[in-house]
Amino acid sequence: MEEVLTEGKNFRLVDESELPEIIDFLADFLPDSIKFHQTLKTYLNDKVWDFHFYVTKNWPEQAVILHFPGMTRTPNNKLYESFSVFCPCDQLDNLELLETEDVLIDWSQPIYLNFTHAKIMNKIENFYANIGTVEKLYGDVYGLMDPQIEDTPSEVVIAEQAEICQLKPEHAQIIHDLYPANQMECIEVFEKLIDKLPCFGIFSAQGDLAAWMVQSYYGAMFSMQTRPEYRRKGYGIILAKHLTNLVTERGYLPFVVIRPENDASKGLYAKLGFKKYFETVRAILRPYEETGDSQGGGGTEHSDSEGVVAVNGDVELKGDQ
Incomplete structure (x- = not known):
């Protein structure tokens, strides 16, 4: 060690x-x-x-x-x-x-x-x-500096008899496998996130994991993804709203990172009251004499339910999915 x-x-x-x-x-x-x-x-x-x-x-x-x-x-x-x-x-x-x-x-x-x-x-x-x-x-960075806990309906109405549930440890593998930035995060961190923080999925009537979103180890709401066959059903906004409420209830300040050109995601979070606060950067610093081809730390994309792409917690417009 x-x-x-x-x-x-x-x-x-x-x-x-x-x-x-x-x-x-x-x-x-x-x-x-x-x-x-x-x-x-x-x-x-x-x-x-x-x-x-x-x-x-x-x-x-x-x-x-x-x-x-x-x-x-x-x-x-x-x-x-x-x-x-x-x-x-x-x-x-x-x-x-x-x-x-x-x-x-x-x-x-x-x-x-x-x-x-x-x-x-x-x-x-x-x-x-x-x-x-x-x-x-x-x-x-978009967030809520003074979040209000909303009354949560006893039942969330989701298309096609799907339901929203807390994820279980057995879901960590599929989430990690489909997470394009998985070279940056090991499967163990997803297992621990699921065990300790709000991490929710929407499950189809057949029991398939259709979409998910989790709270990260740095507090942000990230990894919003929807399998292609379940897109265009509004699962993204349902998950974002649900997680925002839970994060607030637990005493955290809800925030996300959105690519500057991503009007779709800005609109989604604006509906929830999020405001832009500042610009942030993820970076790889490579010394001039370093000639290797090390990989890691850079942005990688994954799709969410509203036809947008998330970049390890960021969301970026990518046209029709």
């Missing part, structure tokens, strides 16, 4: 007892901090996956926070191969500590950054231009 470092050059490992105070600190920077805020909350409440959180050695005066790994699977399955980072947008000069961090982050190797605020990514690009190239996938 890879050793967990207690400190780097500029950062120290956070003790779990510190997490509630850090969550409260990040709440002052919502909505910009929503992904990191909800990741911490999900970790503390549900322990879906083992993450290791680091703050600057003089936190919170220099407010930069990291977690490793940034995603549950990377090409070499190394703990420090990917990370996530948050820094308040009015304190971005503190990211110089990231540039000079040479213990936790090996800038001479490919780095996989999970969804990161675009302003933070721009700052990283400024110094990384001297190291290598940046491969990016953009998305817009």
Whole structure:
């Protein structure tokens, strides 16, 4: 097992007892901090996956926070191969500590950054231009900062006598197999999501799993997919509405990541009251001298029930399905 470092050059490992105070600190920077805020909350409440959180050695005066790994699977399955980072947008000069961090982050190797605020990514690009190239996938964060729990009808009316149910562990394999970004997420994370978080599917009258959507380990609602033969039945909006309500009931802030050009998904979530808050980026950072063909961390597509495509939790218009 890879050793967990207690400190780097500029950062120290956070003790779990510190997490509630850090969550409260990040709440002052919502909505910009929503992904990191909800990741911490999900970790503390549900322990879906083992993450290791680091703050600057003089936190919170220099407010930069990291977690490793940034995603549950990377090409070499190394703990420090990917990370996530948050820094308040009015304190971005503190990211110089990231540039000079040479213990936790090996800038001479490919780095996989999970969804990161675009302003933070721009700052990283400024110094990384001297190291290598940046491969990016953009998305817009839409969410509900003041969600209201709606009255849920005792029965949800679904086309063709289908029904909506919490997923079971035996469904993890099919969801993972049909998840195009499965090189980034191992099947174990889907099993744990199903066990610990709201993960719902719509089942046909014959008992087939027709569509599904889950809450992720970083708090977002993602992996909305519908099998082709069950599309055009409104399953997407049913799942999105149902999961939004459940996420809210459990004390989380519902949010999704949508590709900027995806008017279909914007319309779907607008019906539920979601608003756009900021742009986010997933990126692969490759040093100039790195000539291998490592794969992972990039965007991959999957279809949902409304003729849109999701990019590992993002949704993107892809014409008629």
